[in-house]
Every structure is written in structure tokens, then in C-alpha cells.
Amino acid sequence: MMKYLYYMILVSLSIIVVFAQDPGDCQVEPSAYEYSMNIIASVSIDDSLTNNANNLLGAFVDSECRGVINPLNFNGFDIYFLVIYSNTSNETISFTFYDADENINITLAEQVTFLPNLILGSVIDPFPLYGINQLMGDLNHDGDLDxxxxxxxxxxxxxxxxxxxxxxxxxxxxxxxxxxxxxxxxxxxxxxx
Ligand SMILES: [Ca+2]
Ligand SMILES: [Ca+2]
Known part of the structure; x- marks a missing residue:
């Protein structure tokens, strides 16, 4: 019985680990992949464009990191020139954003489908990615409820x-x-x- 319980806990923990997307932990080896695509993106959190050189935008397939980048600043807001890697077409790419101001990771709303050599967005018209950083009840917006x-x-x-x-x-x-x-x-x- 104890052995069974132990096994269940291990399985539960591994599920949590499998779905963790942490741009700060992201390491991508481009030579391991045959194809790449590019996204030139802006990121808005709670309707505000991000503006911090230490922010990170990470691209993921499930928990597997496929690209990560710090922003460059254009006219007072961040633009992310992100290269995404894959070995196959049509994988679903999701995005997680590291907010350096708040020191938290935020899952962004949009997903894109990987296509080799695709370019999404431009410097003039960046591809918009959105996220929400709202904890219900957090009236003073410090990330805790108290x-x-x-x-x-x-x-x-x-x-x-x-x-x-x-x-x-x-x-x-x-x-x-x-x-x-x-x-x-x-x-x-x-x-x-
Ligand atoms: Ca009410
Ligand atoms: Ca609070």
C-alpha cells in the first residue's frame, strides 16, 4: 500500500514537472533541430506593453523549450526577435513570459503553429502576445493575499x-x-x- 502511495506521489510530481515552462531555465541547442521560424513580437501584460531589458520570452512545445530571447527596446517598449526551433511542421507552440519587474512567469494567451521559415510580425507591426497578471483578491497588487x-x-x-x-x-x-x-x-x- 505504501509502495503504491509513493508511486502515485512520484507520478503526480512528474506531471507538475512535465508542464512547467520556465523561460529562465531555457536552453536550446539549435544544431539539434532541422527547422526554424521567426517571430517578431510585442508582449502586453494587463494591457501594458512590456519595457524591461531583463524580461524573457520563451517558446515551448509542452515543457520543452524551443527558443528564448531578451527584448530590444524600440520607442519605449520591448520587441522580441525570437527564433523557434523544431524538427517537424505543425507543432503547437505556446509562450511563457518572464516578467522581470514582478519576478514571475506568466503564461501568454496565444499559441502558434510551427511552419519552417515562417516569419510572424515585423518591427513596424510586431506580432502581439498578451498575458494577464491578476490574482483575484490582490487589491494592492503585490502578488499575495493578506x-x-x-x-x-x-x-x-x-x-x-x-x-x-x-x-x-x-x-x-x-x-x-x-x-x-x-x-x-x-x-x-x-x-x-
Ligand atoms: Ca462583488
Ligand atoms: Ca496583496
Whole structure:
């Protein structure tokens, strides 16, 4: 029985490892691949174009890294000249973004299909990649849920401060377009759990 349990835990752990996409851990050996394609991309997180030379854009097939790049800065925002490698056509490429400002990885919404020698986007018109960095209940946007978020939420509900669009988005836990005591109770529940 213990042996069975141990095996189940190992399998569960390996599933988590298999799907981890970490651009910071990305190492690609171009000579291992027959084909490549290029994407000239911009990245927007929460509707803001990224602007940090230490950001990373990684391309993945499942957990396998197929390309990674730091951005170059053009006119105040980042452009990513990313080469993606493959040995076959039609693989589905997904993207994970390392946000150096927040020190977190964010899975981006778009996926593309690999085709040898394809070029997506240009410097004038970069291919837009989008991600969302919103933790429900994180009113002060520090990546954690704690009493500071409750204090912020109460201040907004009492009208002591006017909430931002972001705060109304992450504070409205039941989606009724209002911030009230129900949202407080819900977030307190998340903090306690
Ligand atoms: Ca917080
Ligand atoms: Ca609500």
C-alpha cells in the first residue's frame, strides 16, 4: 500500500514537472533541430506593453523549450526577435513570459503553429502576445493575499479611497459589478484557507 502511495506521489510530481515552462531555465541547442521560424513580437501584460531589458520570452512545445530571447527596446517598449526551433511542421507552440519587474512567469494567451521559415510580425507591426497578471483578491497588487488587501478593499467600500479599474476587477469576487461585504467575506475565506 505504501509502495503504491509513493508511486502515485512520484507520478503526480512528474506531471507538475512535465508542464512547467520556465523561460529562465531555457536552453536550446539549435544544431539539434532541422527547422526554424521567426517571430517578431510585442508582449502586453494587463494591457501594458512590456519595457524591461531583463524580461524573457520563451517558446515551448509542452515543457520543452524551443527558443528564448531578451527584448530590444524600440520607442519605449520591448520587441522580441525570437527564433523557434523544431524538427517537424505543425507543432503547437505556446509562450511563457518572464516578467522581470514582478519576478514571475506568466503564461501568454496565444499559441502558434510551427511552419519552417515562417516569419510572424515585423518591427513596424510586431506580432502581439498578451498575458494577464491578476490574482483575484490582490487589491494592492503585490502578488499575495493578506490583510493588506482587506484593508484596501474596506477603504474602497467605505469611500475613503476611489478604487482603480484593476482593483474593481480583482476585488469583485462574485462578478456582480459591486464591491461589498460579500467580497470581503470571500477574500477573508481565501486568506484563511
Ligand atoms: Ca496583496
Ligand atoms: Ca462583488
Amino acid at each position: 490583510i493588506l488587501d482587506i484593508i484596501q478593499l474596506v477603504a474602497i467600500i467605505l469611500g475613503q479611497v476611489s478604487g482603480t479599474e484593476y482593483q474593481y476587477s480583482v476585488g469583485d469576487t462574485n462578478g456582480d459589478l459591486a464591491l461589498d461585504v460579500i467580497d470581503i467575506v470571500t477574500i477573508v475565506g481565501w486568506i484563511m484557507s
